[in-house]
Amino acid sequence: DTGVxxxxxxKITKRGQNVTFRCDPISEHNRLYWYxxxxxxxxxxxxxxxxxxxxxxxxxxxxxxxxxRPKGSFxxxxxxxxxxxxxxxxxxxxxxxxxxxxxPQHFGDGTRLSIL
Amino acid sequence: TxxxxxxxxxxxxxxxxxxxxxxxxxxxxxxxxWYRQEPGEGPVLLVTVVTGGEVKKLKRLTFQFGDxxxxxxxxxxxxxPGDTGLYLCAGMTTDSWGKLQFGAGTxxxxxx
Numbered sequence: 001d002t003g004v005x006x007x008x009x010x011k012i013t014k015r016g017q018n019v020t021f022r023c024d025p026i027s028e029h030n031r032l033y034w035y036x037x038x039x040x041x042x043x044x045x046x047x048x049x050x051x052x053x054x055x056x057x058x059x060x061x062x063x064x065x066x067x068x069r070p071k072g073s074f075x076x077x078x079x080x081x082x083x084x085x086x087x088x089x090x091x092x093x094x095x096x097x098x099x100x101x102x103x104p105q106h107f108g109d110g111t112r113l114s115i116l
Numbered sequence: 117t118x119x120x121x122x123x124x125x126x127x128x129x130x131x132x133x134x135x136x137x138x139x140x141x142x143x144x145x146x147x148x149x150w151y152r153q154e155p156g157e158g159p160v161l162l163v164t165v166v167t168g169g170e171v172k173k174l175k176r177l178t179f180q181f182g183d184x185x186x187x188x189x190x191x192x193x194x195x196x197p198g199d200t201g202l203y204l205c206a207g208m209t210t211d212s213w214g215k216l217q218f219g220a221g222t223x224x225x226x227x228x
Contacts, residue, residue: 001211004158006158012181022216033214035214035216035218038219041220041221042204042206042218042219042220042221043159043204043206043216044218045216045217046213047217048215053198055121056214056215091158091159093216095214095215103160103214104149104164105149105214105216106158106161107151107158107159107161107163108158109156109157109158110157110158113224
């Protein structure tokens, strides 16, 4: 299966610790997205990359969050000094890039973060 | 406040019944996607609609995009227990360039 892969699937950590998640997109996709989903809600956009360039960041992405996609392939999302409110499912999606950005996005199974 | 409002929030029906889920907004979308999500998994893409008035069918599922591209519906005929899941609509506005705006989802439960 060559779908979007996310690691780890689950992460439990104490408040104040740093965590890093990894996303491997579908290989031919040049766009990569990060979303956050809390219980009872749909996913909320965090940021996206076209190749290695980070083109947009949501206001939800505080200074404690940073995302990279150094070679335009896999991406990492780091959260520093985690807080209780960071507990959520972090989803990665990828798509082909095209005019108007209407290409469908394909999601990984997410990383569930629990802050103790 | 979600840009896309989905209704109902929860739907429980018996196997063999029909159901319709609605997705409404005051914004115009360049495209709209429907996903199904199961617990502990990521959303799985069902369909993308891009043209106002477009109707797409996927076996027992029928998707419609409103003429003004502000709303959409998903109709399931003769629902089966395997249709159980969280149905999410997600739209892309003309200025969002790839950023999907999701509704809160409709939880559908189909009992045998």
